[in-house]
Amino acid sequence: MPSRYPPKPGRPRQLGGYLEAMTHAVFHSGISWRVVEAKWPDIQEAFGGFDPLHVAELDARDIDALMTDRRVIRNRAKLEATVDNAQTLLELDAEHGGFRRYLRSHGSFEATVADLKRQFRFVGDTGAYYFLYVVGEEVPPHDEWSATRSDRRRIGQRVA
Numbered sequence: 001m002p003s004r005y006p007p008k009p010g011r012p013r014q015l016g017g018y019l020e021a022m023t024h025a026v027f028h029s030g031i032s033w034r035v036v037e038a039k040w041p042d043i044q045e046a047f048g049g050f051d052p053l054h055v056a057e058l059d060a061r062d063i064d065a066l067m068t069d070r071r072v073i074r075n076r077a078k079l080e081a082t083v084d085n086a087q088t089l090l091e092l093d094a095e096h097g098g099f100r101r102y103l104r105s106h107g108s109f110e111a112t113v114a115d116l117k118r119q120f121r122f123v124g125d126t127g128a129y130y131f132l133y134v135v136g137e138e139v140p141p142h143d144e145w146s147a148t149r150s151d152r153r154r155i156g157q158r159v160a
Contacts, residue, residue, distance in 0.1 A: 011100070011136040018099050019089055020050040021134045022120065023082050025127035027073055035073065042071035047082065052093075055086035081121035088119055103137055112137070125149065 012018050027036045027043065036043075046066055048054040063083070067074050089099060096102040106112040113128040123131070133139045 007134055009133055009136045015052050015089065015093055015099055016050040018135055019052050019055065019082075019086055020044070022085055022089070022123065022127075022131050023047070023050065024134070025130045026078055026081055026085070026122040027075075028130070029078075029122055029124065029127055031073060031075075039071065039073055042069075043073065046072045052086045052090050055083055056090055058083045078122060085120045085123075092119065103132070103135075109139060 012021065023043075024036070024040070044050065046069060063076065063079050066072055066079050067076055072079075092102040093099040096105060103112060106115055109132070112132065113125060116123050116128045116131065117125070129139055129142075129145060139145065
């Protein structure tokens with residue numbers, strides 16, 4: 001069961017730590033946190049501890065096998081996104097001489113979030129914020145960030 005407190009941030013020592021943090025955010029999107037947390041150890045095992053080289057090589061047959069595995073969350077789009085995200089993570093890591101360098105290449109939190117959303121599947125504003133926080137990157141205070149998101153939502157609503 002998830003804690004009422006935020007996860008502790010920490011800089012991943014290996015590329016797999018970034019993939020795991022991102023995948024955690026992906027699976028939390030639209031799914032109960034309790035379900036994700038309960039299944040997380042099995043998801044970790046199913047994805048080989050989130051070794052990006054292993055995950056990036058999973059194919060349609062591997063996804064089909066995961067879709068029959070009751071231990072994991074059987075959402076094909078998210079399973080496929082995890083494989084695609086591993087491939088993208090490896091490409092960006094190679095292109096920038098390190099994934100942390102990629103994250104820091106944008107100049108601002110907003111620019112980093114925009115690029116994460118563009119580069120990775122199933123990563124939205126909240127997932128990007130969570131991911132950056134968990135991997136130890138600088139993020140605005142949650143209450144301030146959350147307030148700006150609430151303001152954006154109200155802009156599109158009609159006033160009665």
